[in-house]
Amino acid sequence: xxxxxxxxxxxxxxxxxxxxxxxxxxxxxxxxxxxxxxxxxxxxxxxxxxxxxxxxxxxxxxxxxxxxxxxxxxxxxxxxxxxxxxxxxxxxxxxxxxxxxxxxxxxxxxxxxxxxxxxxxxxxxxxxxxxxxxxxxxxxxxxxxxxxxxxxxxxxxxxxxxxxxxxxxxxxxxxxxxxxxxxxxxxxxxxxxxxxxxxxxxxxxxxxxxxxxxxxxxxxxxxxx
Numbered sequence: 601x602x603x604x605x606x607x608x609x610x611x612x613x614x615x616x617x618x619x620x621x622x623x624x625x626x627x628x629x630x631x632x633x634x635x636x637x638x639x640x641x642x643x644x645x646x647x648x649x650x651x652x653x654x655x656x657x658x659x660x661x662x663x664x665x666x667x668x669x670x671x672x673x674x675x676x677x678x679x680x681x682x683x684x685x686x687x688x689x690x691x692x693x694x695x696x697x698x699x700x701x702x703x704x705x706x707x708x709x710x711x712x713x714x715x716x717x718x719x720x721x722x723x724x725x726x727x728x729x730x731x732x733x734x735x736x737x738x739x740x741x742x743x744x745x746x747x748x749x750x751x752x753x754x755x756x757x758x759x760x761x762x763x764x765x766x767x768x769x770x771x772x773x774x775x776x777x778x779x780x781x782x783x784x785x786x787x788x789x790x791x792x793x794x795x796x797x798x799x800x801x802x803x804x805x806x807x808x809x810x811x812x813x814x815x816x817x818x819x820x821x822x823x824x825x
Contacts, residue, residue: 619684
């Protein structure tokens, strides 16, 4: 199964600021490029920090950082005049090959809204935001259905066609039918959940053999109903 990576959803044309850029220049760039933050890069185009419109507003109003990043700020932030003075540092970054779920968790854990994306040399190649990571949820139900039938049940699990019925509505997958072994049911659920665009999985699958019991019993159901 193919899962989307950061490289597929990130923005590749990234507006940046130099550490020496004045705060007025940063404000103009944010407005002109219709973005809420800029990676601050060195002469090698390596991200060394991030400066956002929220940073500018807090500095202008003399307010503390409500996201708890004051400890990362440069000591001159109170009298900041340049992007290098006010930026949040060090720059948290993502890699192009990271998965969507992995990146979303990283954003949540670190409490940030966006991440500069760097290659093996640490060079900026893009930026990924929360809204970018939501794109897989826009995937059509029929595309999700086809991937589960063809990739999950067919190529991955090599199950005979028709054994499991699959319906998808608003990203919710419903599975019904009969599988050969009970142990395959949680595997099927897990693989379906890993498909891009799936919100949740409801299943009412039955099994022919309880291979998890010491004495295999008759057909039964382990469904959610």
